[in-house]
Structures are given as C-alpha cells and as structure tokens.
Amino acid sequence: MKKLKKAVKHTQNKLAKKKVKAFTLIEMLVTKTHQYFSKKIVRFTYIAKKLKNSLKLSHIKRKRALGFTLVEMLVVLLIISILLLLFVPNLIKQKDNVKNTGQAAVVKVVDSQGQLYELNHTDKASVSTLVKENMITQKQADDYKDYYAHHSGEGQNVPN
Secondary structure (H helix, E strand, C coil): CHHHHHHHHHHHHHHHHHCCCCCCHHHHHHHHHHHHHHHHHHHHHHHHHHHHHHCCHHHHHHHHCCCCCHHHHHHHHHHHHHHHHHHHHHHHHHHHHHHHHHHHHHHHHHHHHHHHHHHHCCCCCCHHHHHHCCCCCHHHHHHHHHHHHHCCCCCCCCCC
C-alpha cells in the first residue's frame, strides 16, 4: 500500500510539472493499481513457468520406474512357480532313470566278476563271495540286489 501511495504522489507531481489536466484521485488509483497488479501477474506467471519446468513429469516418471510394482512381482512369482511345477516332476523321473541306468551297469559288472570268479575257482560265484574276495564293493552288491528287487521278472545270474 505504501508503494501505491508513493506511485500516486509521484504521478501527481509529474502531471503538475507538465501542466496536464489532472486525473481525479480515483482514476489515478485505478491505473496505478492495474499497473501494480499487472507487474505482479507477469512475475507470478514467470515463477509458475519456472516451477513447471523444474517439476517435469518425466522426472517423476523416472523415479517411479526404478522399482517393480506388487502386481509385477506377483506375475513373476506365478511364472516361476508354474515352471517349477512343470520341471520338478520331470527332474524326479530323470533321477530315477539315472539310478536305474547306474544299477544296470552295476549288474553287468557283477555278472562279469561272477564269470571271472568261476573261471578262476571251481565253485559257483555268489554276491557274498565276490564281496569277500574284494572283486566288488558292498555298495555294488547292494545296488545289484536293489536292481533285481525292482526287476523281479529278470533272472539273476549271480545268486545272493
């Protein structure tokens, strides 16, 4: 308000020096108020544009893009669980297949060791005598027995 009063006094002094027809007090107040507020509006608009430029939406979007949302994490967990459901039973079957193949190889080893024992000795070979003679290990003997426990239809060449 002090600035406005100063501006009015200044304008009156200017008009008095130029000997121009004097404005009424109300007209001067209106013009000076309009000038005062138009400067403020221009300044406010300038500040608003600066603020708008400094707070770009892309800046805010970049901050949001740094993390994953809960829904995205749940989708990833769902996909991983489906893949596990598909692969775990298959892995168990493969493990059983590997075990059976290993036991079949042990059966061939025990059979060949039994034939070798019979060539060197006069009596018939058994799994226990092959273990005693250190021709096979106890683990091989156990695998041999397990194989024929699961494959009972096949004939066992070396008796227990």
